[in-house]
Amino acid sequence: MDSVQGVSTSPAAAVFKTRLSKFKYAKNPENTERNAKTPVKIQQRTAKHTRPIEADVAETAIASSPRPKKRRAPSKYADPSKYAHLSPLVDILEPNLICVFVGTNPGVQTAAAGHAYAHPSNHFWKLLYTSGLTDRRLRPEEDRSLPDLYCMGNTNIVERPSKDAAELSKEEMAAGTANLDAKFLKYKPEAVCIVGKGIWESIWRYRYGKNMTKADFKYGWQDEKDNMGKADDEGELDATGEIWKGAKVFVTTSTSGLAANLKPAEKEAIWKPFGAWVQKRRVARSFMPKAVANEGDAEQGVAA
Structure with a gap:
């Protein structure tokens, strides 16, 4: 031990x-x-996924770029009382005009101005000039001089103003078609120019009781059976004493600034044949413009 x-x-x-x-x-x-x-040597642990430099650059660009504009909310039917404070446009019609333009209805700014296609973004007056229908670009305030200067007129399928066509009802468009036929039977223009595919679709729906198909639609001159303002009998005569068969129909593009489905050059190409035809008809008729003394005379206009 x-x-x-x-x-x-x-x-x-x-x-x-x-x-x-x-x-x-x-x-x-x-x-x-x-x-x-x-x-x-101590081995440092690296991240499993390395963040690329491009991602930081992209985020910086997105942060510095302006936010995209909100999409415009689609319109829906609006009761006429909403725009009761605005007055309808005066029809620019006279007997035996070479042509009459048919728009949808006055927009809010157009109704407030009291002249056709007065919104700054509308290309109506520009297309009249580039297609040869007028020899210069008119101002909206000169709209009522169309008959005296160019033997042309203007009306709409619906009289009451609204923000856009979506605020109108199908019933209004149908009733407007009947009104157009009555106007054209009374004034007997040689041709009517439908300013926009949507207007012609509404007229077609009223006449044939069905929606227009892609095969049914075409820009330009329509068939004789589609003439507007036809009489119920063959006893109606035109200004030359011939049997009135209705006004020929030419369908062209919308001139609204919101209608961006076609490029400006494409719209001009569709409008130009109508401009050339109107010019030929003026020559054939030996049409001479009447002097418009001042803007006040144009303001008087000719009411339908």
């Missing part, structure tokens, strides 16, 4: 310590010195 002071050790304990020393970790002086001089 070992003494209390730990001076002597038993033989068994000595043998155990000898065996245990075999498993003791021995430091290598060379390794210790080398490890002390060599810095330990």
Whole structure:
């Protein structure tokens, strides 16, 4: 047994310590010195997905660019009372005109101005000029001089003003078609120019009781069966004493600034054949423009 002071050790304990020393970790002086001089490389953990620089650039561009404009909410039917404070336009009609333009209805700004196609974004007066229907670009305030200067007139399928055509009802458009036929039977123009596909679709729906198909529609001159203002019998005569068969129909594009389905050059190409035809008819009739003394005379107009 070992003494209390730990001076002597038993033989068994000595043998155990000898065996245990075999498993003791021995430091290598060379390794210790080398490890002390060599810095330990620590591998840093990298992100699994590195964010590309392009993403930061794209986000910066998006942040600096203006927000896209909100899309205009579609219109829906509006009761006539909504625009009761606005007056309808005066029809510009006279007997035996070469042509009469047919619009949908007066817009709010047009009704407030009291002149046809008065909205600054509308291209009606520009297209009349570029197609040869007028020899200069008229101002909306000159609309009532159309008969005297160019043997042309203007009316609408619906009289009451609204923000756009979506605020009108199908019943109004149908009733407007009947009114147009009555006007054209009374004044007997050689031709009517429908200013917009939607107007012709409404007239077609009223006449044939069905929607127009893609195969049914075409810009330009329509078939004789589609003439407007035809009489119920063949006893009606035109200004030349011939049997009145109704006014020929030419369908052209809308002139609204919102109608962007066709490019300006495409619209002009559709309008030009009608301009050329009207010019020929003026020559054939030996039409001479009447002098319009001043703007006040044009304001008087000719009411339907």
